[in-house]
Amino acid sequence: MENYDVIIIGAGPAGLKCAEVLNNTNLKVLVIDRSKELGDKVCAGGLTIKGLKYLNIPEDLIEFKSNRILLHNSKKKFVIKNKKGDNYIFTINRKNLAEWQFEKIQDSKNICFLKETNVIExxxxxxxxxxxNFKFNILVGADGSNSKVRKYVGLKSLNTLVAFQYIxxxxxxxxxxxxxPKLFKAEYLWIFPYRNTTSIGCACDVRQMSFNQALENFNNFIKSCNIDVSGAKYQSFIINCDYQGYKFGNIYLIGDAxxxxxxxxxxxxxxxxxSGEEIANKILDPCYKSKKLNKIIRHNKKHTWVFNQFNKFDFLLDQFIVIGNFLMKFYWLNQKIIKFFA
Ligand SMILES: Cc1cc2nc3c(=O)[nH]c(=O)nc-3n(C[C@H](O)[C@H](O)[C@H](O)COP(=O)(O)OP(=O)(O)OC[C@H]3O[C@@H](n4cnc5c(N)ncnc54)[C@H](O)[C@@H]3O)c2cc1C
Structure with a gap:
């Protein structure tokens, strides 16, 4: 059985970023992914300004960019602009992102890549x-929301969303x-444009509403907007938002896992x-203190709190959007609100 210092299961954004940081080190790394084509993932490909700045991706990888969002509540449409003028919302194609990430490590001397390989146990x-079979000293679970590695370390996932979209x-x-709120509780329906296509989708917290109900409400709503999905591709997958730690002995969990x-x-x-970047840094230096990781964990906690309040007081959500729209007119608050959501 071949032995590796680090095995990364999953070559999504998390696994590929982790591999990128471990590239050109003296660690022998194996990345395993079951898919034939990297980036073949159910996703709306929305990125906010922080993600785009961090990635520093070439302009041609951006499918769509804008400095405004059209935000609707049950009664009205609002235009939410970035007062700074900059674009703050983008979409990308996941296959192109994966290819671009993969290019950075494909000629690596210390990283082996196994595609079309399913981790079974x-x-x-x-x-x-x-x-x-492959032996490891350190295992990184980057295998997404239905992670086998997460199950192996005994974690359940309660805070999850089931998201669906038509392309x-x-x-x-x-x-x-x-x-x-009457149709989707605290979830939102999105329309995310790409170069030639558009994703229209929604997520559902099954603790608040059954998936079938959410899908039915969604289909009825888009029908009432005269959006024809007869020629569209339907996709659905879960999103794991239930962070419970990232280190379990010699096993790390990153990304949705x-x-x-x-x-x-x-x-x-x-x-x-x-998380891919910061866990790789921790593997390289066990004393490494990750400010970035702590920041996203703290930020997600705030998001969870707001999400729970939105669900609890969903009857106020329409008014909340009106107030939010008013506050967005003031530069300082405009920037704060954009920073919180984007
Ligand atoms: C409908 C929908 C819309 C979304 N829209 C957005 C959005 O607009 N913006 C945003 O930021 N996020 C969005 N997300 C969430 C986003 O897709 C994930 O958070 C992101 O993909 C997580 O990246 P990851 O690397 O952790 O996992 P993934 O991208 O899921 O990658 C996991 C990889 O592991 C591989 N794998 C899994 N199991 C095994 C196994 N047993 N053996 C080998 N390989 C395995 C898979 O093939 C895959 O390549 C959306 C999700 C859904 C479902």
């Missing part, structure tokens, strides 16, 4: 895959967000990248 110091074969001009996504916004790409 995890043991104390080795993993069983459909291509053989429409048309391009919308604006990024739009609808808060409709670690529950790093936001319960309020469903955003998880940025958190996946940060």
């Amino acid at each position: 995890i043991h104390k110091d080795f993993v069983v895959t459909d291509k053989g 429409l074969p048309v391009k919308y001009d604006d990024l739009e967000v609808f808060y409709m 670690g529950g790093f996504a936001s319960l309020l916004t469903g955003e998880g790409i940025y958190q996946a990248l940060i």
Whole structure:
């Protein structure tokens, strides 16, 4: 059985970022992913300004950018602009992102890559895959919301969302967000445009509303807006927002496997990248103190609190949006609110 210093299971944004930081070190690293094509992931590809700045991706990878969001409540539409003028909301294509991340490590001397390889079982110091068994000193679980590694360390996931979307074969001009508490409680319906297509979707917290009910409300609502999804591709997957720690002996959890996504916004790409980077730094230096990781953990806690309040007082959500829109007119508050959500 071949031995590796570090095995990373999953080559999403978290696993690829972790591998990038471990590139050109003296560690022997193996990255395993079951998919044929990297980045083939159910995701709306929305990035906010912090994620874009952090990634520093080439301009041509950005599908859509805007300095405004059209925000709807049950009665009205509001234009939420960044008073600074800069774009603050973007979309990307997940396959292009994965390819761009992969390019950084594909010629690595210390990283081996196994695609189309499914991890079937995890043991104390080795993993069983459909291509053989591999021994590790350190294991990194970057295998997404349905993580086998997370299950192996005995964590349950309670704070999860079930998100679904249609990919429409048309391009919308604006990024739009609808808060409709009667239909979706504290969740929002999104319209995220790309270059030639558009994602229209929503998430559901099944503790608040059954998935079937949320999907039915969603379908009825988009029908009432004359949005035709007959030629669209339907996709659905869970988002794990239940962070309960990242280190379990010689096993680390990053990205959705670690529950790093936001319960309020469903955003998880940025958190996946940060956790991937910071856990790699911890592997390289066990004394490394990660300010960035602590920051996203604290930020997610605030998001969870706000999400719970939105659910508890959903009858006030329409008014809350009116007040939020008013506050956004003041530069300082405008920047604070954008920083909190984006
Ligand atoms: C409908 C929907 C819309 C979303 N929209 C957004 C958005 O707009 N913005 C945003 O920031 N986030 C969004 N998210 C969340 C985002 O997709 C995740 O937070 C993000 O992908 C997490 O990255 P990750 O690297 O942790 O995991 P993933 O991207 O899920 O990658 C996990 C990898 O592990 C591999 N893998 C899994 N199991 C195994 C196994 N047993 N063996 C081998 N390989 C395995 C998979 O093939 C995959 O490549 C959305 C999610 C959904 C479901």
